[in-house]
Amino acid sequence: MPLLELKEVSKSYQRSASALHVLEGISFTVEEGEFVAIVGPSGCGKSTLLRIIHGLIPPSSGQVLYKGRQVDGINLECALVFQSFALLPWLTVKANVELGLEARGIEPAERERRAAIYIDKVGLDGFEEAYPRELSGGMKQRVGLARALALEPELLLMDEPFSALDQLTAINLREELLDMWQSPDLPVGTIILVTHSIEEAVEMADRVLVMGRNPGRIVGELTVDLARPRRKRTDLFNALTDQIFSMIEERG
Amino acid sequence: MKEFRTSSELSLSRAFKGILSLLAVAIIVALFFRLQPRLALGRSELRVSLSQIPYYTFCSLYRVLIAYFLSLIFAISYGITAARTPLAERIMIPIIDVAQSVPVIGFFPAAIYFFISLGGNTRFGIELASIFLIFTSQAWNMALGVFEAIKTIPTDIAEAVAAYGGNGWLRFKRLFLPASIPKLVYNSILSWVAAWYFLIACEIITIGDARYKLPGLGTLLMDSAETGQVGPLIAGLLALLFVIVTMDFLVWQPLSVWAEKFRYEFAAGTLTPQIATIGSPLAPFVLRLVRAGASVVRLAWGVVKARMPGWYKRSISALLSCGALWRAIRRVLGGALIALVLYGAGDGLVALIRVLRRPWPAQAHLIPLAAGASILRLMIAYALSLAWTLPCALAASESQRFSRRLAPIAQIAGSIPATALFPLIVAAVVELTGNMNLASVLLLLTGMQWYLLFNLTAGVRQIPEDLREAVRAFGLSRTATWRKLTLPALTPSLITGSITAWGGGWNALIVSEYFTYQGHHYQVLGLGAMLDVATYQSGDNLMILLALLSMVAIVMSLNRLVWRPLYRFATERYRFD
Secondary structure (H helix, E strand, C coil): CCCEEEEEEEEEEECCCCEEEEEEEEEEEECCCCEEEEECCCCCCHHHHHHHHHCCCCCCEEEEEECCEECCCCCCCEEEECCCCCCCCCCCHHHHHHHHHHHCCCCHHHHHHHHHHHHHHCCCCCCCCCCHHHCCHHHHHHHHHHHHHCCCCCEEEEECCCCCCCHHHHHHHHHHHHHHHHCCCCCCCEEEEEECCHHHHHHHCCEEEEEECCCEEEEEEEECCCCCCCCCCCHHHHHHHHHHHHHHHHHC | CCCCCCHHHHHHHHHHHHHHHHHHHHHHHHHHHHHHHHCCCCEECCCCCHHHHHHHHHHHHHHHHHHHHHHHHHHHHHHHHHHHCHHHHHHHHHHHHHHHHCCHHHHHHHHHHHHHHHCCCCHHHHHHHHHHHHHHHHHHHHHHHHHHHHHCCCHHHHHHHHHCCCCHHHHHHHHHHHHHHHHHHHHHHHHHHHHHHCHHHHCEEEECCEEEECCCHHHHHHHHHHHCCHHHHHHHHHHHHHHHHHHHHHHHHHHHHHHHHHCCCCCCCCCCCCCCCCCCCHHHHHHHHHHHHHHHHHHHHHHHHHHCCHHHHHHHHHHHHCHHHHHHHHHHHHHHHHHHHHHHHHHHHHHHHHHHCCCCCHHHHHHHHHHHHHHHHHHHHHHHHHHHHHHHHHHHHHCHHHHHHHHHHHHHHHHCCHHHHHHHHHHHHHHHHCCHHHHHHHHHHHHHHHHHHHHHHHHHHCCCHHHHHHHHHCCCCHHHHHHHHHHHHHHHHHHHHHHHHHHHHHHHHHHHCEEEECCEEEECCCHHHHHHHHHHHHCCHHHHHHHHHHHHHHHHHHHHHHHHHHHHHHHHHCCCC
C-alpha cells in the first residue's frame, strides 16, 4: 500500500456566477521513503494541493488516502514547512519548535529534550531563547525546519521552503536537508517538496510531478535517476531540466 | 471577485438593519422600565468630606479596576467569538456599534432597575450598578480591538498553528491571545481614559426621584461642583491626577513596551495607532520586576503541578482539550441565551407599546430642533479640534524634536479627565460671557480633540521614511510636501480620528449640555440636555426613551452614511502597501 494516494482530487471556489477551478483531477501516489517534488508555474495551485494533502483545506471532490485511510481534517502524521516561515513572533525559537509537540500532549520534559535535539540538528544551538525577529531569513527557515522535524513526522511537506531565502543560504540549506534525509538517524522518510524552480526539483527529488495551470493539473511525471550528490549543469542534469521545461511549455 | 449588489437593495437592507437595531434598543430599555413597578426606589445620601479623599480614591480605583477586568474578559470572549464565525459576526458587531452609540446615561435604566434591584437596594447593589456603568464606557472598543486583531492574523501564521495541531486551549494561548495583545493594550489605555472621564456620571446614579450615591472621587467632584466648593473640587482633581499619572508610569508604559513583542514583523505601519511611549526610565525596571515575579509564579506552579496526583492533571488537560464538552457547554449556553432573548423580546415589546401609547410629553416635538443644535455644537467643537491638531501633526511631520516633545505632553494632557475641570470651565465661561452655549462647545472639545491628536500623530509616524527621503530628494517645497505627501498620508488617520472623536463627542453630550454648579442648573437646547433633564429631573420614561432613541438613530445613520464610506474610500485610496 502506498503511503499517500490522491484520487481525482479537484478544488474549485464558487464565485458569484461561475466557479473558479484551481485544481482538476489530480491523481498520484507517493511511496514510503520517496522524495517527490511538485514543480509548476506560479498560480498552478501546487501550494493548495499541498494543503489538501495535509488536510488544512478539504478537496471539492476526490479523495486523499493516507496509508489507505481517507484524510479528514488535519493529518497529524505530517509536518509542513512554510515559504514565509510562519513562526509565531511572540514565541522564542524553543517555544516555536515545541508548538506541535505541545499540541500532541507530549510532556514538558520530553518536549524540551526533542526541541533541543532538533534545534541542534539545524545548527541553531545557542539561539533557543531568541525571538524570530532577531534572526536572519535563513535562520528563521531553520527554525521552521526544526519545528517540523521535532514532530518526527512520517511525511514532511515543504511549501517552497527555499524561495524566500537568498541564493547562497538556499544552496546551503538544500544540502543540509538532503544530508539529514539521507542520514539514518533522522526519522523522516518521505518528503513532498513544492517548488517553482525546475533545477531545485531535479537536484533534490527522486521523482518530479509537473503541473500546469488553468486549471491546475498534472501534465507530466519524471523519475530522476542521478546519483547523489548531484552536480548541476552536467549533460544529464540539463537534459532532465529541459524535459520538464518543455512539458510546462507544451502542456502547461 | 466581489459580488456587488445594486445600491437600492443595499440601502434597503441597511435601513432595515438600522430600524431593527433601533427597535432592539427600544425593547431593551422598555424591558428595564417594566422592572420599575416591582422595585421600591430608594435614595442613598452621602456627605462628602475632604478627609475621606484616600478612601474615595480607593473606592473609585477598585470600581474601575473591577469594571476593567470584566471588560477584558468580555472583550476577549466576545471579540474571538465574533471573529470566528461569520454568522456571529453579522449579529455581534452591529450590537457593539449600537452599544457604542448609547451614552452612559442611556444605561441608567438598566443600572437602576436591574442591578440595584438585583442587589436589593443595598450598597452592594449600587456598587454593581456603578461597575456596570463604568463597564459600558470601557468594554466596546476593547471588544472591537480583539475582533480586528483576530481578523487580521496573517494567513500563514493561522495555518501554521492549525497545521501543528493547535486547537482549543492551545490555539487560544498561543495564537488568539498573543495576537490580540497590541490592540488590547492600546484600547485598554483608551478605555481607562474614558472610564475616568465618565466617572462623575457613574458614581451618582439618578432617575427622577431615585438617587443613589457611592463614596468615590466622581461623587466628590460632582457634589463639590453642585455646591460650589472649589477646595474639595481641586483636591479631588489632584487625587485623580495622582492615580492617573502613577498608573501611566507603573502600568501602561511598561505594558506598551511589552506589547511591541506581539507585533508581526512586516507590520511596521498597521492600523493600530501606537501611543508613543514617553520612554520612562521606569518601564524597563517594572518589566524586569514583573518578569521576575512571573518566573517565581511559574516556578511555584511547576512545584504544585509536580505534586498534583496524576489523575487530577490528566483530567484537567482532558477537560481543556475536550472540544466536545466545550461545544456542548456552548450549545447549552447559546440555547439558554436564545430562549432568554426571545422571552425578553416579547415581554419588552409589550412594555414598549405600553410606554409609547402614553400621551407624549410637550418637549417631544423639540427633539429635531435639539438634535440640530447638538450636531451644530459638535461640528463647531470638531472644527476647533481640527484647527489645532492638524497644524500640530504637520509640525510633528517636519520636526522630530517637536514630535518627541508633543507625545508625552499630549499623552498626559489627554488622560486628564476633563470632566473634573468642567465646574471651573463652566464657572469661568458663564461668569465672563454669560453664555452656556460657548461653555458647552468647550466641554465637547475636551471629549473630541485628543482622539484626533492621537490618531494624527500616529499617522505621522507611519509615513515611510523612504517616501520622506524621496520628497526631500526631489526638492519639493514645504506646501508641496504637505499637499503631495503629508496630507494624503494622514487621510486614513484623519478619518479614523474623526470617527472616534465624533463617537466621543456624542457620548460627551450628556455631560456637556447640562451642568449643575452652585445649585444652579445650566443647560442649553440639545439632545444631551434633553436626555439629562428627562433622566435626572423628571424621570419620565417616555421622554428618556425618545431622546435616547433619537440620539442612537442619528449616531448610527451618520456612521453608516458618512463615516463608513469615507473610511472605506480613505483606506483604499491612501494606504501604504
